[in-house]
Amino acid sequence: DFATPRAILTGHDYEITCATICAELGLVISGSKEGPCLIHSMNGDLLRTLEGPVTLEGPESHLRPKLIQASREGHCVIYYENGLFCVFSVNGRLQATMETDDKIK
Numbered sequence: 001d002f003a004t005p006r007a008i009l010t011g012h013d014y015e016i017t018c019a020t021i022c023a024e025l026g027l028v029i030s031g032s033k034e035g036p037c038l039i040h041s042m043n044g045d046l047l048r049t050l051e052g053p054v055t056l057e058g059p060e061s062h063l064r065p066k067l068i069q070a071s072r073e074g075h076c077v078i079y080y081e082n083g084l085f086c087v088f089s090v091n092g093r094l095q096a097t098m099e100t101d102d103k104i105k
Contacts, residue, residue, distance in 0.1 A: 011018030018065050024072035025090060031065030037078055039090060048092035052080060067104065079104050 012032040019030040027047070031037040037050040052063040067079040074090040082105075087096040 002051075008041065009038075009040045009042075009044055010050075010055050011038045011040075011046050012029065018068040018074075020070050022070035022072065025070070025074065027070060027090060028069050029068055029076055030103065032079050033064060034062045035065060037065055037068060037076075039076075039092070048090070050076065050086075050088050050092055051094075052078070052084065052086050053094065053097060 009028060009030065012021045014023065014033040016030050017033050019028065021028050023042075028042060029037060029050075034058065035046070038039045038046060039048040040046055051058065056094045059062045063084065064077050064081040065079050068076065070076045070083070070090075075095070076090060080086070080088045082101070083100045086094060087099065088094055
């Protein structure tokens with residue numbers, strides 16, 4: 001037997017830089033080079049768009065997600081290249097932010 005994709009997820013305009021799967025909630029969360037992060041169901045439906053806070057003006061205004069992780073409790077933590085952490089609910093609500101000068105890998 002050949003493996004076939006379960007769903008094709010669409011919605012990003014730029015290359016994907018990070019992604020996570022939360023099997024307990026049936027969600028796939030992905031971030032692209034120029035943002036935003038998208039939440040899809042496991043069968044491919046686009047559910048939410050996660051927009052980080054506006055931090056700058058001009059060409060540097062796009063937050064670039066670097067790392068992303070979801071919890072079974074329904075929280076999504078996104079680390080952006082500029083040192084900003086954001087916590088979102090799976091409903092797309094921004095719950096908290098924190099900036100750091102540390103290099104996170």
